[in-house]
Amino acid sequence: xxxxxxxxxxxxxxxxxxxxxxxxxxxxxxxxxxxxxxxxxxxxxxxxxxxxxxxxxxxxxxxxxxxxxxxxxxxxxxxxxxxxxxxxxxxxxxxxxxxxxxxxxxxxxxxxxxxxxxxxxxxxxxxxxxxxxxxxxxxxxxxxxxxxxxxxxxxxxxxxxxxxxxxxxxxxxxxxxxxxxxxxxxxxxxxxxxxxxxxxxxxxxxxxxxxxxxxxxxxxxxxxxxxxxxxxxxxxxxxxxxxxxxxxxxxxxxxxxxxxxxxxxxxxxxxxxxxxxxxxxxxxxxxxxxxxxxxxxxxxxxxxxxxxxxxxxxxxxxxxxxxxxxxxxxxxxxxxxxxxxxxxxxxxxxxx
Ligand SMILES: [Zn+2]
Ligand SMILES: [Zn+2]
Numbered sequence: 001x002x003x004x005x006x007x008x009x010x011x012x013x014x015x016x017x018x019x020x021x022x023x024x025x026x027x028x029x030x031x032x033x034x035x036x037x038x039x040x041x042x043x044x045x046x047x048x049x050x051x052x053x054x055x056x057x058x059x060x061x062x063x064x065x066x067x068x069x070x071x072x073x074x075x076x077x078x079x080x081x082x083x084x085x086x087x088x089x090x091x092x093x094x095x096x097x098x099x100x101x102x103x104x105x106x107x108x109x110x111x112x113x114x115x116x117x118x119x120x121x122x123x124x125x126x127x128x129x130x131x132x133x134x135x136x137x138x139x140x141x142x143x144x145x146x147x148x149x150x151x152x153x154x155x156x157x158x159x160x161x162x163x164x165x166x167x168x169x170x171x172x173x174x175x176x177x178x179x180x181x182x183x184x185x186x187x188x189x190x191x192x193x194x195x196x197x198x199x200x201x202x203x204x205x206x207x208x209x210x211x212x213x214x215x216x217x218x219x220x221x222x223x224x225x226x227x228x229x230x231x232x233x234x235x236x237x238x239x240x241x242x243x244x245x246x247x248x249x250x251x252x253x254x255x256x257x258x259x260x261x262x263x264x265x266x267x268x269x270x271x272x273x274x275x276x277x278x279x280x281x282x283x284x285x286x287x288x289x290x291x292x293x294x295x296x297x298x299x300x301x302x303x304x305x306x307x308x309x310x311x312x313x314x315x316x317x318x319x320x321x322x323x324x325x326x327x328x329x330x331x332x333x334x335x336x337x338x339x340x341x342x343x344x345x346x347x348x349x350x351x352x
Contacts (some may be wrong), residue, residue: 026076026077026078026084026085026088026089026092027075027076027077028076028088028089028092028093029068029076029089031066031068033052033336034059034064034066034093034336034337034338035051035052035056035066035067036048036051036052036066037066037067037069038067038069039068039069039070039071040069040070040108040109040110041069042069042110042149043069043148043149044149047152047153050153051067051152051153051156053168054156054157055067055156055160057168057169058163058164062097062102063096063103063104063164064097064102064103064104064338064339064341065103065104065105065106065156065159065160066095066103066105066106066338067108067152067156068089068105068107068108069107069108069109069110069152070107071109071110071111072109072110072111072112073085073109073112082109082114082349083116083345083349085107086105086107086116086347086349087118087343087345089105089107089118090103090118090342090343091342091343093338094338094339094340094341094342095338095339095341096120096338096339096341097339097340097341098339098341100120100122101120101121101122101123101341101342101343102120102122102123103120103338103339103341103343104117104118104120104131104159104163105117105118105343106155106156106159108139108148108152110148112351113143113351113352114349114350114351115143115349115351116347116348116350118343118345118346118347119131119343119347120341120342121342121343121344121346122341125346127346128346129348130162131162131348132350133162134158134162135155135348135349135350137158138151138154138155138157138158138159139151139154139350140350140352142154142155144352205272209269213254213267213269214228217256217265219258219261219263220265221258221261222258222260222261224258224260224261225258226256226257226258226259227256227257227259229255229256229257233255234253234254234255237255237266238253238255238266240313241284241286241313242284244284244286244313245284245285245286248274248276248285248312249274250270250274250286251268251269251270251285252268252269253267254266254267254269270285275288275289276288277289277309279311279313279314279316280316281311281314281316282313282314282316284313284314286311286312286313287309287310287312287316288309288311288312289307289308289309290307290309291305291306291307291308292306292308293305294306294321295324296324297324297325297326297327298326298327299326299327300326302323303323303324304321304322304323304324305321305322305323306319306320307320307321
């Protein structure tokens with residue numbers, strides 16, 4: 001072999017080694033939420049939601065546990081061993097509280113047939129053995145039978161039990177599953193249930209009030225039976241402001257008259273649903289409110305609106321400006337980001 005070829009081969013070898021080393025950098029998957037990222041699609045939507053609820057509950061009590069499934073480690077420039085990637089990803093995401101370092105990352109690589117429970121550096125070494133038991137006894141027996149969904153749910157519950165000392169409330173039992181059922185129903189149909197309930201409540205209230213309004217009554221002067229006058233006749237007994245209230249449908253008046261001594265009782269029924277307000281000047285419920293948005297509220301700034309009041313009965317008018325509260329950001333209550341925790345490689349692995 002000539003020297004030139006030797007140099008060429010050597011440089012290729014160094015170069016190849018160099019290239020290989022640089023492509024070794026892991027690719028980190030983006031997370032959708034901090035609880036479950038089922039990138040290998042091993043879970044049905046229902047099971048995924050259930051596991052999220054368990055982990056949300058655990059997070060509410062202070063510990064972040066995150067589940068990630070991937071199809072293969074190689075897609076992330078990782079493997080064949082799962083440990084370096086699990087540790088690096090744990091630290092990249094920052095699982096768990098930054099001060100306590102109590103995060104847990106459950107990583108399952110399906111086609112590599114490997115999994116790892118990576119622990120934050122706050123867990124003393126004896127925890128490695130504890131989570132090894134969870135892997136061997138709760139996850140792997142299912143995985144060996146290709147029952148990934150059941151194995152993951154069972155394993156996550158056992159992980160929670162091992163780490164926190166108890167199972168999440170929403171674990172099992174008739175009451176828990178009933179609660180879950182209604183929670184799901186509420187999530188899907190909440191608005192309609194509320195709307196229909198309000199409608200039914202409104203109809204019942206109206207009915208009850210009608211019965212109450214029409215109840216027979218006797219005269220407090222002569223104790224004889226009274227009759228309710230019809231709308232035309234009762235107008236003669238109420239004043240202009242009251243007639244306007246009836247016209248605006250903010251208040252309804254009933255006039256009862258004794259058939260014996262002709263004495264009059266007037267009853268006032270304020271409407272459940274009216275936009276009119278009581279006038280501070282003439283006391284009739286005849287003030288209309290007109291709202292003008294001066295500056296709409298955003299998620300960063302509160303807005304401003306102008307309210308114009310005008311009484312239809314008297315000359316009362318008023319104007320005021322009010323702030324509109326800042327819009328709240330999409331309400332994913334807590335659990336939207338990792339706490340910045342780190343791992344120094346603690347935990348346990350298994351394969352099947
Ligand atoms: Zn009477
Ligand atoms: Zn008025």
